[in-house]
Amino acid sequence: MDEVDSAIVRHLQMDGRLSNRALAEKLGIAPSTCLERTRLLHKRGIIQGYKAQVSLRALNRPVQAMVSTQIRPLRRDVVAAFEQSVTQLPEVVSVYTMAGSDDFLVHVTAQDIDHLHAFLLDQFTNRREIAGFRTAIIYQHLTNPVLDPLPPTAEQQRA
Amino acid sequence: MDEVDSAIVRHLQMDGRLSNRALAEKLGIAPSTCLERTRLLHKRGIIQGYKAQVSLRALNRPVQAMVSTQIRPLRRDVVAAFEQSVTQLPEVVSVYTMAGSDDFLVHVTAQDIDHLHAFLLDQFTNRREIAGFRTAIIYQHLTNPVLDPLPPTAEQQRA
DNA sequence: ATCCCGTGCCGAACTAAATTCGGCCTCTCG
DNA sequence: CGAGAGGCCGAATTTAGTTCGGCACGGGAT
Structure with a gap:
């Protein structure tokens, strides 16, 4: 979980359908590298999946x-x-x-x-x-668009 | 917002990165049709965007x-x-x-x-x-994976 | 009844992205 | 100083996204 991984996580929290190429370009790395990184984030369970955000109002549930x-x-x-x-x-x-x-x-x-x-x-x-x-x-429900990772604990460092 | 639209919304809530082709196949419609439908759902504001789901534990925030x-x-x-x-x-x-x-x-x-x-x-x-x-x-936060649309109100019908 | 028009869907053609893979560089450990 | 592992790159291939012309269906007017 270095700075590149955490940037991937940040971007995909904001736009879960960001293309791998666009993401790679933002980070200044090759698409193949970016894909590898993103796959590892899935495998490690850091990225659990992707969900469409749906308007409750449009769903007739205001x-x-x-x-x-x-x-x-x-x-x-x-x-x-x-x-x-x-x-x-x-x-x-x-x-x-x-x-x-x-x-x-x-x-x-x-x-x-x-x-x-x-x-x-x-x-x-x-x-x-x-x-x-x-x-x-x-009345209203606001959500923080991005949750940033915190630096790892000493215990996690050892693992 | 017919049955096909609501199926698109349901599927994309479960998997926001579902490919257009795969989605079209699930619904039994052509990819081009599916793309058109999905675009309209965005334009109408029903689908507001996509977000990666991130593990709070993996982010070191348990x-x-x-x-x-x-x-x-x-x-x-x-x-x-x-x-x-x-x-x-x-x-x-x-x-x-x-x-x-x-x-x-x-x-x-x-x-x-x-x-x-x-x-x-x-x-x-x-x-x-x-x-x-x-x-x-x-202790725990569980989320309903799918929010289904409700039938429109009489007021919305007229619009 | 028939024609006309609008709507929505389809599929082929094209563009762009995802994925694979061989090779290179660097860092570390022996 | 050499060997091996890890990570990154970019070209080649596979797969997906996107565009667009045409067809079919249904409603309304003649």
């Missing part, structure tokens, strides 16, 4: 909310089942498993407030393991 | 936390300035602007707990406009 959720009993199998099933609901964008008074933060999207309410009544109120939840509307 | 933040005064300019500056900090993954008792949820990453603590002391404790914040550690 309403977003964060649902703070507690489940009981807080057992391994119950936690795993909750994460697994909730993540796959179409209204759910992502699930944060938390330490603290809330066990999960569930980021959900809906067509409008009525659908959000219906979704919560159907999927949350009904579930036995859900001991309680609070819903907060999200 | 610790994640959600920081619930209140700012005062809750004025437009103060809110905008906060969002803008915080989103660009390297430790920040994303910022949710919220309704309710917390004004923001800030998703942050760090090398370890010590760095997280230092980051909060440097960037949050110091700021005048931050009236208070609570930090909760994130």
